[in-house]
Amino acid sequence: xxxxxxxxxxxxxxxxxxxxxxxxxxxxxxxxxxxxxxxxxxxxxxxxxxxxxxxxxxxxxxxxxxxxxxxxxxxxxxxxxxxxxxxxxxxxxxxxxxxxxxxxxxxxxxxxxxxxxxxxxxx
Numbered sequence: 001x002x003x004x005x006x007x008x009x010x011x012x013x014x015x016x017x018x019x020x021x022x023x024x025x026x027x028x029x030x031x032x033x034x035x036x037x038x039x040x041x042x043x044x045x046x047x048x049x050x051x052x053x054x055x056x057x058x059x060x061x062x063x064x065x066x067x068x069x070x071x072x073x074x075x076x077x078x079x080x081x082x083x084x085x086x087x088x089x090x091x092x093x094x095x096x097x098x099x100x101x102x103x104x105x106x107x108x109x110x111x112x113x114x115x116x117x118x119x120x121x122x123x
Contacts, residue, residue: 002026002112009117020081022096033103034079038092050103086121
């Protein structure tokens with residue numbers, strides 16, 4: 001079992017930065033790939049970024065590539081999403097998730113989800 005608690009959202013102006021955190025409880029954090037997804041009002045949940053269990057490989061949606069960076073700290077059992085050069089279209093609720101199937105862009109591949117944290121980017 002794994003419990004995830006996301007934090008770090010807020011209101012920021014376009015061009016600004018935020019860092020989201022996802023703290024995990026459980027002894028096997030390192031065996032799970034971690035992902036970040038987002039959901040804007042009236043839209044489906046979409047993939048943002050993922051990182052493998054060992055942290056050696058990362059994957060990004062085209063819309064955030066070059067602006068967002070996913071990372072993980074096994075000692076702290078925490079995954080991070082550093083978001084730079086934020087745009088109004090990045091406004092959404094951001095969710096962290098964990099999967100034992102390997103890093104994936106698919107929502108259905110993830111077994112555990114955090115509660116979501118709101119990110120609002122003003123123009």
